[in-house]
Amino acid sequence: MPRKIVIIGANAAGSGVASAARKTDREAEITIIEREKYPAYSRCGLPFVLAGEISEFEKLIIFPLAWYKMMKLNLLTETTVQSIDVKEKSIMIKSADGKESTLPYDTLVLATGARSFIPPVKGYDKDGVLALRTIQDGIKFKEKMKSAKAAVIVGAGFIGLETAHALFENKINPIIVEMLPWICPTVFDQDTANIVQKKIEEHGIKVIVGKGVEEILGDTSVTGVKVAGETIPADMVLMATGVRSNTELAVQMGVELGITKAIKVNSRMATNISDVYSCGDCVESQNMLTGLIGMCQLGTTAVRQAKVAGTNAAGGYSVFPGVLGSSVSTFFGVEIGATGLTEFQATRLGLKPISGVVTSKTRADYFPGAKDIRVKIVAEPEFGRIIGCQIVAGEEVTQRVNMISAGIQKQMTIFELAKADTCYAPPVNETWEPIALAAEMAVAKLRR
Amino acid sequence: MVKVGEYEVQEGLYYHSEHFWAKVEGDSVRFGATDYGQKALREVVFIELPKVGDEVSQNEAYGTVESVKAVIDLIAPVSGKIKEINEKLTDTPDLINNNPYGDGWLILVTPSKLDDELKNLMTFEAALTWYQELAKGG
Numbered sequence: 381m382p383r384k385i386v387i388i389g390a391n392a393a394g395s396g397v398a399s400a401a402r403k404t405d406r407e408a409e410i411t412i413i414e415r416e417k418y419p420a421y422s423r424c425g426l427p428f429v430l431a432g433e434i435s436e437f438e439k440l441i442i443f444p445l446a447w448y449k450m451m452k453l454n455l456l457t458e459t460t461v462q463s464i465d466v467k468e469k470s471i472m473i474k475s476a477d478g479k480e481s482t483l484p485y486d487t488l489v490l491a492t493g494a495r496s497f498i499p500p501v502k503g504y505d506k507d508g509v510l511a512l513r514t515i516q517d518g519i520k521f522k523e524k525m526k527s528a529k530a531a532v533i534v535g536a537g538f539i540g541l542e543t544a545h546a547l548f549e550n551k552i553n554p555i556i557v558e559m560l561p562w563i564c565p566t567v568f569d570q571d572t573a574n575i576v577q578k579k580i581e582e583h584g585i586k587v588i589v590g591k592g593v594e595e596i597l598g599d600t601s602v603t604g605v606k607v608a609g610e611t612i613p614a615d616m617v618l619m620a621t622g623v624r625s626n627t628e629l630a631v632q633m634g635v636e637l638g639i640t641k642a643i644k645v646n647s648r649m650a651t652n653i654s655d656v657y658s659c660g661d662c663v664e665s666q667n668m669l670t671g672l673i674g675m676c677q678l679g680t681t682a683v684r685q686a687k688v689a690g691t692n693a694a695g696g697y698s699v700f701p702g703v704l705g706s707s708v709s710t711f712f713g714v715e716i717g718a719t720g721l722t723e724f725q726a727t728r729l730g731l732k733p734i735s736g737v738v739t740s741k742t743r744a745d746y747f748p749g750a751k752d753i754r755v756k757i758v759a760e761p762e763f764g765r766i767i768g769c770q771i772v773a774g775e776e777v778t779q780r781v782n783m784i785s786a787g788i789q790k791q792m793t794i795f796e797l798a799k800a801d802t803c804y805a806p807p808v809n810e811t812w813e814p815i816a817l818a819a820e821m822a823v824a825k826l827r828r
Numbered sequence: 829m830v831k832v833g834e835y836e837v838q839e840g841l842y843y844h845s846e847h848f849w850a851k852v853e854g855d856s857v858r859f860g861a862t863d864y865g866q867k868a869l870r871e872v873v874f875i876e877l878p879k880v881g882d883e884v885s886q887n888e889a890y891g892t893v894e895s896v897k898a899v900i901d902l903i904a905p906v907s908g909k910i911k912e913i914n915e916k917l918t919d920t921p922d923l924i925n926n927n928p929y930g931d932g933w934l935i936l937v938t939p940s941k942l943d944d945e946l947k948n949l950m951t952f953e954a955a956l957t958w959y960q961e962l963a964k965g966g
Binding site: 399402403406443446447450451 | 868869892894897898899900901
């Protein structure tokens with residue numbers, strides 16, 4: 381009897397689970413249930429479609445329908461799960477035409493993702509207050525941009541800033557409002573954030589930090605946003621204020637939630653209910669550095685967890701080692717990236733972090749096209765271990781963040797990183813790799 | 829070689845609907861994957877082939893091919909006994925992508941029911957029509 385694997389959710393995590401499950405068990409009957417019309421598309425690409433860098437939303441679809449057919453996956457789109465019977469191991473589903481049916485399973489994977497969190501400020505439900513998570517959101521946003529005169533972006537994380545750039549490319553200069561004292565607060569310290577903020581402001585974009593949105597004004601449609609007593613005119617507002625895990629099904633079936641209120645999983649992505657796994661934006665993750673449980677709702681985390689969950693759900697063996705939160709973005713002519721802890725976060729955990737900062741160039745200084753790069757490496761002083769980095773540059777940030785992430789995973793020290801065998805050629809680097817120099821700056825601080 | 833949309837279709841071959849081709853070479857038949865098949869898979873990273881001497885049956889799986897995000901069965905276009913397997917594929921599986929109709933061939937068999945079974949495959953002309961339909965469907 382072939383194993384019946386049912387996956388709820390067909391986006392980054394869900395389709396990743398399907399792929400890994402099929403590779404592990406060629407005979408299994410694999411069904412994927414997806415409530416949206418489009419399965420497996422890159423949400424991360426939405427701002428870049430809005431900016432005009434990607435020609436259409438359809439290009440974001442990662443797996444065409446032919447892929448599901450080729451892999452013998454039963455994909456059910458516009459289908460919702462009504463209830464799950466854990467004892468009977470069966471699911472009640474409702475398809476687009478309203479028909480209900482039951483689907484039995486041997487193993488089940490919850491890849492239910494998350495939804496945009498809209499802070500419940502007065503007026504949050506007015507016309508023109510938008511989120512950006514689904515293709516439908518993207519289409520709505522693109523349409524609104526055509527007629528908008530003034531826009532406000534609430535939340536200066538990567539999505540907010542990428543979308544601010546998209547608005548800028550569409551000749552709408554948004555005003556960015558961030559509640560916390562500096563932009564990108566989850567990945568940057570204030571010094572790094574200030575540099576990035578300056579780059580944004582150089583484009584004529586106003587950035588307000590340390591102030592929250594008190595009210596959204598207007599009749600049925602938004603006309604303005606009240607921030608610290610001041611009214612900012614706006615006919616479109618993006619709430620880029622984070623996401624919340626979709627855990628309704630999990631709760632309904634008795635799957636345990638963790639301290640984050642997201643689904644709790646072990647290192648095999650298994651929940652407390654046997655034969656039920658979970659991965660992606662709906663689960664909590666363990667930090668490789670601190671061992672602490674938190675949320676790491678990134679595309680890269682989703683696909684990595686999905687591979688583990690899919691393998692295990694299909695009878696294989698695979699473990700997930702945890703997260704470091706490596707992330708990268710680009711907007712307003714600058715690339716930014718980070719991994720691990722900021723000095724601020726490290727201090728809150730009781731560490732006494734030190735940092736090494738270096739500003740350099742991305743190519744030989746004399747080479748045309750060389751751009752600025754600033755590397756900040758954060759370390760723990762007793763062991764000298766690298767615990768984080770923040771990089772801002774005109775180019776070439778991604779692989780540097782990856783390098784440091786791999787180093788942190790191996791508990792590399794700043795002493796070792798300062799002497800790493802790096803490479804260069806004038807068109808692509810300076811002789812002295814900025815990362816190694818930043819590590820050296822940190823070492824110097826220790827030896828004072 | 830004829831191009832239908834973005835897919836290349838080679839003359840002189842018989843085509844199986846699971847995107848494999850069969851070439852009659854005297855008293856042997858060579859199997860391979862079509863350009864459509866290799867494009868759907870993307871970069872092949874691993875291939876599992878049976879041994880020389882093993883039997884294959886028309887429409888049945890005799891091995892698997894894996895790419896980064898996908899895995900599919902190798903389906904035999906005709907039945908027979910394996911005479912040769914393409915050893916190069918162990919070290920260079922992406923030959924299937926780079927040269928699906930040439931160096932990327934899969935196995936060579938001595939057919940057992942060739943005349944009967946060829947009737948179940950598409951000729952080059954029939955395949956052209958079929959690929960045109962596929963190209964439209966997307």
